Amino acid sequence: MRISFCQYQKGMRQTELQVIRDLNVTVHAGEMVAIVGSSGSGKSLLAHGILGILPYNAFMKGEIQYCGETLTEKRIRKLRGKEIVLVPQSTSYLDPLMKVGQQICKGKKNPEKKRKLNRIFEQYSLDQKVQEQYPFELSGGMTRRIMISTALIETPKLVIADEPTPGLDPRLARRAMEHFRQLADMGAAVLMITHDLELALDTADRIQVFYAGYTIEDAIAEDFLKEETLRHPYTRALWRAMPKNGFHYIDGVQPYTRDMKPGCPFAPRCEKCTDRCREKEVPWRSSGNGYVRCVYDT
Numbered sequence: 001m002r003i004s005f006c007q008y009q010k011g012m013r014q015t016e017l018q019v020i021r022d023l024n025v026t027v028h029a030g031e032m033v034a035i036v037g038s039s040g041s042g043k044s045l046l047a048h049g050i051l052g053i054l055p056y057n058a059f060m061k062g063e064i065q066y067c068g069e070t071l072t073e074k075r076i077r078k079l080r081g082k083e084i085v086l087v088p089q090s091t092s093y094l095d096p097l098m099k100v101g102q103q104i105c106k107g108k109k110n111p112e113k114k115r116k117l118n119r120i121f122e123q124y125s126l127d128q129k130v131q132e133q134y135p136f137e138l139s140g141g142m143t144r145r146i147m148i149s150t151a152l153i154e155t156p157k158l159v160i161a162d163e164p165t166p167g168l169d170p171r172l173a174r175r176a177m178e179h180f181r182q183l184a185d186m187g188a189a190v191l192m193i194t195h196d197l198e199l200a201l202d203t204a205d206r207i208q209v210f211y212a213g214y215t216i217e218d219a220i221a222e223d224f225l226k227e228e229t230l231r232h233p234y235t236r237a238l239w240r241a242m243p244k245n246g247f248h249y250i251d252g253v254q255p256y257t258r259d260m261k262p263g264c265p266f267a268p269r270c271e272k273c274t275d276r277c278r279e280k281e282v283p284w285r286s287s288g289n290g291y292v293r294c295v296y297d298t
Ligand SMILES: Nc1ncnc2c1ncn2[C@@H]1O[C@H](COP(=O)(O)OP(=O)(O)O)[C@@H](O)[C@H]1O
Pocket: 005, 017, 019, 037, 038, 039, 040, 041, 042, 043, 044, 045, 046, 055, 257
């Protein structure tokens, strides 16, 4: 997948800003895949691209296959909110004029839905009275829990959760991750976008690492048990940055999309970088039980 934005600069000069350069993401039924990557690496755009809700000036190239068939605009319109659900990153996606209970049940309050809703509220320590409240009456943490409930009330086939846990205390964040895990165990495919690598490793089957609009590694959770089984130098840096592995950080920042040079986007920060890394696009290739975008076998 590639996504670019059409922008106007000085007068009417039109430029194309390419922000997602090459994403390769797969999630199977019954599997929970975590997507990690620094802010601005393209995680939310991926989610919006799949759901067909990109801004009007965004253009997407590439292909999305869903259950073996191309996910066209017409098809996603039918599946969105039913078979394919999103827990958005921004809390502004809630309807400010609708009571939260109604909102979660999408207006349909049959007894079975109502029972399920009551149970979810209990699990998330939400008072049942909150169902009758409007979004503006809720705290940030409550809003998060309401947004997660909208996904859990359905029986979706594909769940995309875009950083659903910030603002939740560690106990509730873990509970939310475990609920998404349960959805996968019940047969759904779950794409979990998160900042919390440690929590992701406890719950997800596979981890996909994004960097500056590229997928740079796809690894099974077990590969994170030690540094040597990871493939990309950036993934190894993420591993070393985990508190239990020494909290080491690496210098530099992810390049801004307008300043990207040809070749590997991580080259300026990589200790293994040679001329080969700066020449041309690095292909996405299979390696062991995963995938990597690096010219070297680490
Ligand atoms: N409407 C937009 N116009 C121009 N650039 C955008 C727009 N939305 C997002 N971007 C850019 O796309 C990149 C990826 O954004 P996003 O997917 O939100 O990142 P993430 O969710 O990984 O933090 C960022 O560099 C951001 O600045």
